[in-house]
Amino acid sequence: xxxxxxxxxxxxxxxxxxxxxxxxxxxxxxxxxxxxxxxxxxxxxxxxxxxxxxxxxxxxxxxxxxxxxxxxxxxxxxxxxxxxxxxxxxxxxxxxxxxxxxxxxxxxxxxxxxxxxxxxxxxxxxxxxxxxxxxxxxxxxxxxxxxxxxxxxxxxxxxxxxxxxxxxxxxxxxxxxxxxxxxxxxxxxxxxxxxxxxxxxxxxxxxxxxxxxxxxxxxxxxxxxxxxxxxxxxxxxxxxxxxxxxxxxxxxxxxxxxxxxxxxxxxxxxxxxxxxxxxxxxxxxxxxxxxxxxxxxxxxxxxxxxxxxxxxxxxxxxxxx
Numbered sequence: 001x002x003x004x005x006x007x008x009x010x011x012x013x014x015x016x017x018x019x020x021x022x023x024x025x026x027x028x029x030x031x032x033x034x035x036x037x038x039x040x041x042x043x044x045x046x047x048x049x050x051x052x053x054x055x056x057x058x059x060x061x062x063x064x065x066x067x068x069x070x071x072x073x074x075x076x077x078x079x080x081x082x083x084x085x086x087x088x089x090x091x092x093x094x095x096x097x098x099x100x101x102x103x104x105x106x107x108x109x110x111x112x113x114x115x116x117x118x119x120x121x122x123x124x125x126x127x128x129x130x131x132x133x134x135x136x137x138x139x140x141x142x143x144x145x146x147x148x149x150x151x152x153x154x155x156x157x158x159x160x161x162x163x164x165x166x167x168x169x170x171x172x173x174x175x176x177x178x179x180x181x182x183x184x185x186x187x188x189x190x191x192x193x194x195x196x197x198x199x200x201x202x203x204x205x206x207x208x209x210x211x212x213x214x215x216x217x218x219x220x221x222x223x224x225x226x227x228x229x230x231x232x233x234x235x236x237x238x239x240x241x242x243x244x245x246x247x248x249x250x251x252x253x254x255x256x257x258x259x260x261x262x263x264x265x266x267x268x269x270x271x272x273x274x275x276x277x278x279x280x281x282x283x284x285x286x287x288x289x290x291x292x293x294x295x296x297x298x299x300x301x302x303x304x305x306x307x308x309x310x311x312x313x314x315x316x317x318x319x320x321x
Contacts, residue, residue, distance in 0.1 A: 003053035003306055009064075014074070015102055017095045019086035024072035025065040025099055029057040034132075034320045035105045036313070037096065038064045039123075041114030041138065044231030045218075046071025054111060054135075054309050059317040063108070065099060067092050067119075069231055077234075078227035080194065084187075084234050088241040089142075093123050100130060109133045109316055111309075114299065118142035118240065118251060121282075125257040132320075134263035134289075135312045138271060138299045139279045142240035143249030149276060151178040151236070154208050157272075161207035168200035183233035186226075194226060201229040208272065209299050252278070255285035263289040264312035266305050268297030 009026035016022050029052070038051045047064040055062045068087045069077030076082060100108065107130050112120030117136035124131040140146060155162030166174045173181040185197035202219040218224045235241065242250040263286065267279045274280075283291040292308045294301040301308070 001307065001310060002303065003050070003310060004056060005053070006049065007052055007057050014072075015095075015099055017068075017091075017098050019091070020075065020083070021068050021086065021091075021095075022074050023065050023068060023095055023099070025063065025103075027061060027063050027103070028052050029055060029060045029062040031061055033057075033059050033061040034317055035061045035063065035103075035108035037100075037108045037110045038062065039110065039112040039116030039119050040064075040067065040070070041112075041116045042070060042228060042231055043067065043115045043119075043235045044070045044077055044228040045115075046224075051111075051113075054306070055313050056317055059321075060109075060313070061105075063099070063103065063105075065095075068095065069227060076223070076227055077231045078223045080187075080189070080191070084230070087231070087234065088238075089119065089122060089235075090241060092119065093126065096123060097127065097130075106130070107132045109135065109313070111135045111313070112137075114138040114140055115142070115235075121251045121258070122242065124261055125251070125254050128257065128261060131261055133316045134258075134261060135266075135309060135316070136263065137266040137301055137305060137309055138273075139265055139267055139282065140273055141249045141251040141278055141282065142235075142242055142246070143252065143276075143278070144239060144247045145249065145276055146273060146278065147179060147236045147240075149272065150208065153275075154272060158207050161204060165200060165204040168196065177237060179233045180237035182229070183237045186230045186233055194230075195222065198222075198225045198229040201233065249278070252281055252285065255282055258286045259288065261288055262316070264292065264308075264315075265289055266292045266294065266301055266308045266312070268294050268299060268301040268305060270296060270298045271301075273299070 009028040012026035014022040066073040239246040
């Protein structure tokens with residue numbers, strides 16, 4: 001079976017989470033169903049309608065939100081005067097708790113993709129009592145080693161694209177941390193500098209992380225491109241706000257805290273994140289997890305990965321019943 005049919009929300013709203021921020025949320029499916037929270041990637045990508053289709057709408061109460069600065073949440077990261085100092089992992093996890101309380105949910109399954117998987121893992125580690133299960137794909141843990149691979153290590157695999165990526169930086173910053181150097185450009189008071197940096201950053205992402213046309217097309221929207229690049233580099237140049245000791249990974253270090261939480265990891269065999277063995281290390285450190293490898297698939301595990309994700313949510317719904 002494939003994805004479930006497209007559905008529309010039965011409720012939505014804007015939740016005031018403090019610091020001048022409001023986050024957009026929506027609920028769809030069965031109001032009395034098993035609660036499930038969807039965490040989008042990026043950071044900064046925003047929720048997509050297609051994320052609703054990984055759940056049986058008769059069995060689940062599906063909750064989607066746009067994380068701070070992304071999608072329909074306000075203020076947008078694409079606006080230069082938006083204060084990014086109050087957009088951190090701790091802030092976003094606090095937003096999740098505010099939303100859970102607002103919706104009257106005791107526990108929920110948490111579904112995450114890419115950065116959303118790292119956020120889901122950390123949320124489960126720090127709030128284990130409210131996470132019933134985890135379903136994760138395009139698995140990332142937010143370690144500095146992963147950032148170094150994606151911003152510099154892949155330069156040996158994509159030398160031409162990497163040359164263009166570095167050429168967009170000031171000469172004296174090409175040997176340092178590319179994420180930090182790009183973030184400085186994206187915080188420039190000069191709009192033209194910010195736009196060139198956003199274009200160069202998203203060109204590099206497109207070159208190194210093959211993605212479906214729907215994802216690549218969003219990079220042609222200047223507002224989305226600006227907000228996405230600014231948010232990604234903000235997180236990547238600040239240890240994903242996970243604290244000290246994140247070189248090899250705070251999330252991996254604390255995997256033992258996931259004990260007792262069932263989880264499913266769906267990973268493309270050709271996802272470049274696998275070069276560091278992150279998903280295998282996480283799986284072996286988390287005995288309650290199941291690892292599903294999708295052959296000849298990348299960061300987006302494609303149709304076969306979609307089937308595995310739907311099978312996982314179906315299974316957890318059956319267990320609940």
